[in-house]
Amino acid sequence: MTKRKPYERKMGATWWLKNAFHTKYIIREGSSLVIAIYSMVLLFGLFRLSQGTDAFNGWLGAMSQPAWLAFHLLTLVWTLYHSITWFSLAPKAANLWLGQKRVPDSWIVNSMYGALAGISVVGLVLVLI
Known part of the structure; x- marks a missing residue:
């Protein structure tokens, strides 16, 4: 067995900021965390709905607070970027x-955007009916 020490490349915490490709990749992966948190918020709303009208209206009231509205806007932006x-x-x-x-x-790419637009229109129609 050799006693040589293997080369260990030092990698700082900001390694991903040095390359635009890596930066975009990390931002896209970070956006999935925000989307996961948003999904948990929606699941909690569904749980509150199962508890009755008053519980769900309380959750809706909380969701109309400025901090939650900012979170919803941030989630929309990150979802679009993702x-x-x-x-x-x-x-x-x-x-x-x-x-x-x-x-x-x-x-x-265009067929995916078309599918996204179609599904969004169907969702809006279902919500507004």
């Missing part, structure tokens, strides 16, 4: 072919 970056990565993950030709990246 979606945009994810949609731009989709063609790299989906290697689709039509016959002998590869499907253009723009078709994949």
Whole structure:
């Protein structure tokens, strides 16, 4: 067995700020944490709904506070950022072919935006009816 000490590269806490690709990656991954917290808030609202009208109205009242409204706005911005970056990565993950030709990246990205728009319209219609 050798007594040589292996090389250990020092990596500081801000290593991801030195490369734009890594910075965007870390921000996108961080956005998923905010989305997870938002999901827990919505699940708690569903729990309060199961407890009755008064409990749910209390939760709705709490959600209308300025701090929660700011959190909802932050979550919307991070969700949009996460979606945009994810949609731009989709063609790299989906290697689709039509016959002998590869499907253009723009078709994949635009179809994902179309699906997002369609699902959003259906959701709005269901909420407003």
